Amino acid sequence: MARTVVPFGPQHPVLPEPLQLQLVLEDEKVVDAIPTLGYVHRGLEKGAEFNDFNQNVFLVERVCGICSIIHAWTYSSCIEQLLNVEVPPRAQYLRVVFAELSRMHSHLLWLGLYADAFGLESLFMQFWRIRERVLDLEEMGSGNRIILSNCIVGGMRRDIDDDLRKEILKQLEEVRKEYLQVMPAILNDYTVNHRTRGVGVLSKEDAYDQGAVGPVLRASGIASDARLLGYGPYKELGFEPVVEKDGDCYARGVVRAREVLQSMEIIKNALEKMPEGEIAAKVKATAKVDGEAFARQEQPRGEVLYYVRGKNDKILDRIRIRTPTFANIPPLLKMLPGCDLADVPVIVLAIDPCISCTER
Amino acid sequence: MAKMLPTILKNLGSKPATRGYPYQVREPFQQTRGNLTIDLENCTLCTLCEKRCPTGAIKIQRKEGLWTFEDTRCVVCEACVEACPKDCLKAGTAWRKPVVEKGRQEWKVEVKKKEKSEEETS
Numbered sequence: 001m002a003r004t005v006v007p008f009g010p011q012h013p014v015l016p017e018p019l020q021l022q023l024v025l026e027d028e029k030v031v032d033a034i035p036t037l038g039y040v041h042r043g044l045e046k047g048a049e050f051n052d053f054n055q056n057v058f059l060v061e062r063v064c065g066i067c068s069i070i071h072a073w074t075y076s077s078c079i080e081q082l083l084n085v086e087v088p089p090r091a092q093y094l095r096v097v098f099a100e101l102s103r104m105h106s107h108l109l110w111l112g113l114y115a116d117a118f119g120l121e122s123l124f125m126q127f128w129r130i131r132e133r134v135l136d137l138e139e140m141g142s143g144n145r146i147i148l149s150n151c152i153v154g155g156m157r158r159d160i161d162d163d164l165r166k167e168i169l170k171q172l173e174e175v176r177k178e179y180l181q182v183m184p185a186i187l188n189d190y191t192v193n194h195r196t197r198g199v200g201v202l203s204k205e206d207a208y209d210q211g212a213v214g215p216v217l218r219a220s221g222i223a224s225d226a227r228l229l230g231y232g233p234y235k236e237l238g239f240e241p242v243v244e245k246d247g248d249c250y251a252r253g254v255v256r257a258r259e260v261l262q263s264m265e266i267i268k269n270a271l272e273k274m275p276e277g278e279i280a281a282k283v284k285a286t287a288k289v290d291g292e293a294f295a296r297q298e299q300p301r302g303e304v305l306y307y308v309r310g311k312n313d314k315i316l317d318r319i320r321i322r323t324p325t326f327a328n329i330p331p332l333l334k335m336l337p338g339c340d341l342a343d344v345p346v347i348v349l350a351i352d353p354c355i356s357c358t359e360r
Numbered sequence: 361m362a363k364m365l366p367t368i369l370k371n372l373g374s375k376p377a378t379r380g381y382p383y384q385v386r387e388p389f390q391q392t393r394g395n396l397t398i399d400l401e402n403c404t405l406c407t408l409c410e411k412r413c414p415t416g417a418i419k420i421q422r423k424e425g426l427w428t429f430e431d432t433r434c435v436v437c438e439a440c441v442e443a444c445p446k447d448c449l450k451a452g453t454a455w456r457k458p459v460v461e462k463g464r465q466e467w468k469v470e471v472k473k474k475e476k477s478e479e480e481t482s
Binding site for chain 1 (some may be wrong): 435438476
């Protein structure tokens with residue numbers, strides 16, 4: 001049969017960011033997909049070679065608007081390894097609180113976009129209304145809505161006092177109530193079930209071979225989460241990864257929907273168990289960074305990887321960032337062949353693509 | 361339909377979830393990083409703020425005593441506020457207003473010699 005090539009993106013209603021897929025079609029079936037990246041390259045890795053290591057925290061936060069604190073945390077942990085700085089336990093708990101808040105709002109944003117992809121406009125607004133409450137909590141705690149600028153090398157800049165702790169717990173309870181009303185609307189909806197169950201299936205073996213990360217990997221039945229690696233006090237907070245077995249788009253939605261509730265539990269536990277004490281260790285601004293460091297952490301979209309190399313100077317020699325979407329593109333190309341053209345937007349959205357992160 | 365009726369009636373009577381910005385502005389939170397207030401009376405031109413600023417919004421020429429600030433470059437991270445030993449820079453909660461052209465403010469700073477002379481005499 002004759003083959004047609006249809007460009008999908010870089011401008012497409014379901015894509016908030018520019019990714020192009022050249023879809024090779026036979027009739028309505030996708031046979032092959034060729035990705036094209038490079039529309040939003042910002043040269044942040046190079047930019048990081050002109051600032052000193054303290055200034056870079058604010059730069060790496062801007063790699064991704066959604067998971068900014070986790071970028072800052074991962075980068076800081078690399079520098080802390082190199083400078084042998086011990087982060088106070090309270091700072092670690094504070095980092096967990098803000099990281100989980102950003103995971104919550106990222107997943108709520110995604111659930112909204114997902115609803116929007118099926119044409120459920122009202123549901124999209126409901127999810128974003130709930131998300132706004134989470135953003136308000138972030139602003140109350142750190143001063144900014146999304147780019148928190150709260151995590152620095154050595155610890156955190158702002159503490160959570162008793163009033164704020166109570167306020168967060170109160171708001172979270174309300175968010176939970178509202179969320180539990182809205183969540184079944186997307187998971188039990190006939191249209192959503194019909195269009196996502198058995199679509200874009202990624203088997204356990206394929207997910208492993210293609211190096212999928214985050215919710216995509218966990219939806220395929222592999223209980224892999226960078227939070228199990230032992231960074232931060234996740235172990236004390238009783239963290240267990242959320243796993244689904246089906247490996248289709250529906251399972252990816254369920255993983256994220258359940259992770260919102262799980263993050264709420266982690267925040268509550270962290271606020272209860274938070275030890276007293278300092279929130280930041282002193283780091284000399286003129287300290288010289290030498291050697292190599294490497295850190296992996298779990299972002300809402302999956303595992304982020306930082307490599308930092310110093311040259312016995314304040315200014316770093318090299319930073320390498322591998323973001324989760326970069327790792328999830330090969331699995332996406334595995335999911336697409338065999339599906340209908342009409343299902344492509346849903347499958348692409350199911351990996352939660354963040355292209356600005358990927359291209360840095 | 362019967363199932364939806366309570367929700368419909370509730371939504372008819374409830375206020376919208378959104379605000380009519382810019383006519384209706386929410387009060388900023390206590391911790392909000394909104395703007396940077398600059399008061400250079402006690403400035404000693406130590407250039408710590410310039411060194412900490414991640415975006416290069418602050419530029420200082422020590423010889424001429426010039427203190428330059430580009431507000432469109434500033435990301436209100438407050439690194440300079442934490443660095444300033446004389447509390448010349450302060451953070452405010454009100455959001456900055458949108459602008460149509462890039463702003464550049466300059467100050468001529470005269471470093472007070474008083475403290476120094478006291479030290480010298482003692």
